[in-house]
Amino acid sequence: MAKAKSAFVCTECGAEYRKWQGQCSSCQEWNTLSEVHLASTRPGGGTAPGRSGYAGDLSREVIDLGNVDLSEVPRMSSTFAEFDRVLGGGLVPGSAVLLGGNPGAGKSTLLLQTACKLAQQRRILYVTGEESLSQVAMRAHRLQLPTNGLKMLAETSVETILAVSEREKPEILVIDSIQTMHLEDISSAPGGVAQVRESAAALTRFAKKTNTVLLLVGHVTKDGTLAGPKVLEHMIDASLLLEGGADSRFRTLRGQKNRFGAVNELGVFAMLEQGLKEVKNPSAIFLSRQEEQAPGSLVMVVWEGTRPILVEVQALVDESALGNPRRVAVGVDQNRLAMLLAVLNRHGGLFTGDQDVFLNVVGGVKVLETSADLAVLLAVVSSLQNRALPKELVVFGEVGLSGEIRPVPSGQERIAEAAKHGFLRAIVPRANAPKQAPKGMEVIAVDKLSDALDAL
Numbered sequence: 001m002a003k004a005k006s007a008f009v010c011t012e013c014g015a016e017y018r019k020w021q022g023q024c025s026s027c028q029e030w031n032t033l034s035e036v037h038l039a040s041t042r043p044g045g046g047t048a049p050g051r052s053g054y055a056g057d058l059s060r061e062v063i064d065l066g067n068v069d070l071s072e073v074p075r076m077s078s079t080f081a082e083f084d085r086v087l088g089g090g091l092v093p094g095s096a097v098l099l100g101g102n103p104g105a106g107k108s109t110l111l112l113q114t115a116c117k118l119a120q121q122r123r124i125l126y127v128t129g130e131e132s133l134s135q136v137a138m139r140a141h142r143l144q145l146p147t148n149g150l151k152m153l154a155e156t157s158v159e160t161i162l163a164v165s166e167r168e169k170p171e172i173l174v175i176d177s178i179q180t181m182h183l184e185d186i187s188s189a190p191g192g193v194a195q196v197r198e199s200a201a202a203l204t205r206f207a208k209k210t211n212t213v214l215l216l217v218g219h220v221t222k223d224g225t226l227a228g229p230k231v232l233e234h235m236i237d238a239s240l241l242l243e244g245g246a247d248s249r250f251r252t253l254r255g256q257k258n259r260f261g262a263v264n265e266l267g268v269f270a271m272l273e274q275g276l277k278e279v280k281n282p283s284a285i286f287l288s289r290q291e292e293q294a295p296g297s298l299v300m301v302v303w304e305g306t307r308p309i310l311v312e313v314q315a316l317v318d319e320s321a322l323g324n325p326r327r328v329a330v331g332v333d334q335n336r337l338a339m340l341l342a343v344l345n346r347h348g349g350l351f352t353g354d355q356d357v358f359l360n361v362v363g364g365v366k367v368l369e370t371s372a373d374l375a376v377l378l379a380v381v382s383s384l385q386n387r388a389l390p391k392e393l394v395v396f397g398e399v400g401l402s403g404e405i406r407p408v409p410s411g412q413e414r415i416a417e418a419a420k421h422g423f424l425r426a427i428v429p430r431a432n433a434p435k436q437a438p439k440g441m442e443v444i445a446v447d448k449l450s451d452a453l454d455a456l
Contacts, residue, residue, distance in 0.1 A: 006035055007035075008021075008033040008034065008035055009033065009036045009194075010027060010029065010032045012024065013026045013027040014234070016036075021033065034193040034194075035188075035194075036188075036193055036194040036197070073093070074093070075087075075089050075090030076118075076122070076171075078090060079113075079114060079117040080114065080269075080276075080278050082267030082278040082279070082280075083114065083267060083278075085265055085267050086240060086254070086255045086258075086261075086265045087255075087258070087260070088258055088260045088261015088262060091172070092237070092260050093171070093211045093212070093213060094207060094208050094210075094212065095207070095213055095214070095237040095238065095259075095260065096203070096204045096208075096214040096235065096236040096238075097216065097236065097237065097239075097240065098178075098216045098232070098233070098238070099111065099215065099216065099218065099240050099242060100217075100218040100219070100220050100241050101220060101243065102244075103219075105242045105243065105244055106242060106269070107177075108131075108139075108217065109139070109143070109275050109276055110276050111126075111174050112136065112139065112140060112145065113145060113276060115172070116145040116146050116147060116150055117145070119146070119148075119149040119150035119151075120146060120148075122171045122172060123168070123171045123172075124149075124151060124170055124171065125151045125164070125165060125170035125173050126151065126152050126153070126174045126176070127153045127154075127155055127174060127176065128176050129154070129155065129177060130176060131154075133152050137152075143274055143275040151168060156181055156190065157183075157184065158182065158199045158202050159183065161175075161181075161203075162203075165206060165210075165212070169210070171213065172215065173203075173206075173207065173212050173213065173214050173215070175203060175215065175216050176217040177216070177217035177219060178199060178200055178203075178217065178218055178232075179191040179196060179218065179219050181195065181203075182195050182199065183198050186198055196232060197232060197235075200235055200236070201235060204235050216236070218232075233256075233257060236257075237259045237260065238257060238258045238261075239257040239258075240254065240256065241253070241256055243364070243366070244364060249271055250269065250270055250271070251268070251269045251270075251276065252266055252267070252365065253266070253267040253269065262306055263305075264304065265304065265306065266304035266305055266309070268285065283309050283310040283311075286309065286310065286365065293390070293391045294388055295382050295385070295386050295387055295388045296314055296315040296317070296379050296380070296382050297313075297315075297379065297382070297388070298313055298315075298379040298389050298393065298395060299311070299393070299394045299418075300313055300394065301371070301414040301415075301417060302369060302372060302396075303371065303408070303409060303413075303414065308410065308413050309365075309417075310394065310417065311362060311367070312362040313332075313361055313362070313375050313379050314359070314360045314362060314379065315357065315359050315360075315382065315383045316356075316357075316358040316359075316383055317355045317356070317358075317380055317383040317384040318355060318356050319355060320354055320356045325353065325355055326356045326357070326358070327356075327357050328358045329359040329360075331359075331361025331366050331367055332359060332361060332367050332372060336373075337357065337359055339401070340373055340376055340380075340399060341380070343399055343400075343449065344377055344380065344381070347402070347403030348377070348381070348403070348453055350381060357380060359376060359380075369408070370398040370399075371396045371397065371398060373397065373398050374395050374452060375395040375396060377449065378427070378452065378453075378456065381453065381456070382456075389456065392423050392425055393426070393427070394418040394423045394425070394426045394427075395427045396408060396414055396432075397427070397429040397446070397452075398429070399449060403448050403449040403450065404449075405447060405448060405449065405451070405452065406429060406431075407430075407431035407432045408432060411429070411431070411432025411433075411434075412432070415428065415432075415434060418441075419438035419439075419440070419441045423441065424440060425442045426442070426443050426444065427446060427452055428445060429446065429447075430446060432445075
């Protein structure tokens with residue numbers, strides 16, 4: 001009899017161990033090891049002891065890197081320009097794409113809209129493991145989508161899905177969701193570490209072998225990360241995250257990993273009665289400001305993927321009634337806010353140690369780059385002094401620990417985007433200042449934080 005082997009895999013980083021232990025030595029997390037039952041070894045099969053006994057396929061040819069065909073892989077459009085932007089230009093045959101997001105964010109809606117529209121000209125198989133076929137049909141009818149031509153399958157067995165796919169030969173295979181899939185050879189429950197990893201591996205192998213586009217839906221944990229082992233993200237070609245709560249009308253699709261395009265690309269959608277609709281000018285959406293300017297409000301230019309986006313940052317500074325003042329940041333890193341407040345005290349001469357500081361990026365956008373530093377500090381100063389900043393002012397720049405204003409990438413494009421939306425004044429790092437400012441716009445170049453405060 002073959003002996004079944006097992007290993008313990010960390011759900012956070014994917015590290016493997018031969019026996020259970022309380023803490024993962026790789027990521028230092030506690031109680032994250034789960035047992036995974038490996039495939040049984042056949043007596044006399046597989047690899048023999050020693051390197052010389054390896055029974056692999058020796059018919060493969062080694063090719064020189066310079067002789068590799070550089071012809072561009074053809075892509076197929078998803079019918080959404082914003083979706084194609086995040087994917088890097090469209091769907092690549094043979095690729096595996098993982099789409100994650102909170103419950104109710106619109107993952108299934110986005111893929112159903114894409115599948116129904118593409119089914120009019122391509123072969124698509126939509127596999128649902130969470131809903132019945134009638135539920136999917138009712139949602140498609142409510143969204144007024146064309147339903148003819150889309151092949152549907154309600155199944156959770158990976159073996160059955162692969163058998164049906166071999167028969168139907170789809171160009172695009174949609175799995176909703178990977179946490180509900182299971183393999184018969186693995187004894188753990190669906191959604192476990194072993195099932196998620198091996199199911200995704202089997203589906204990905206099929207996609208690579210048949211040149212099929214594989215679209216996987218993934219659940220997220222409470223902290224917003226994709227559920228399951230981290231090794232799942234290493235198997236796939238692109239990892240996308242659909243963000244936006246149920247109380248927000250807008251959804252942002254962000255690329256976290258992409259082997260065929262830019263990382264951190266951002267696509268913006270609006271959730272309407274007819275489903276998700278792409279927003280072609282996100283800056284106009286995030287700049288829906290009040291007529292009367294309030295203290296602590298300022299517009300900054302952030303760079304998302306391959307385009308600039310104008311967003312509004314709001315700060316509220318209030319006297320603290322607690323011994324330890326609060327620092328709350330929504331949309332930016334809270335640790336970076338604490339660091340910037342220390343720079344403001346040391347090099348700007350403004351003390352906020354006895355003040356509560358609340359910061360919010362309007363529209364639910366998460367700013368991941370450092371170009372928002374100067375705008376954050378000037379918004380805090382505006383609220384601290386209770387003086388409103390000019391409505392036509394836009395700011396960007398990185399702030400160093402010594403109070404210097406550092407340049408940021410694509411400064412010229414940011415200024416041009418602000419001028420296109422009617423802004424008349426900009427405070428930017430000196431290295432990003434153009435030789436000739438856009439017509440009707442005043443560009444103020446600064447070297448230090450004190451220069452920026454004087455420019456206000």
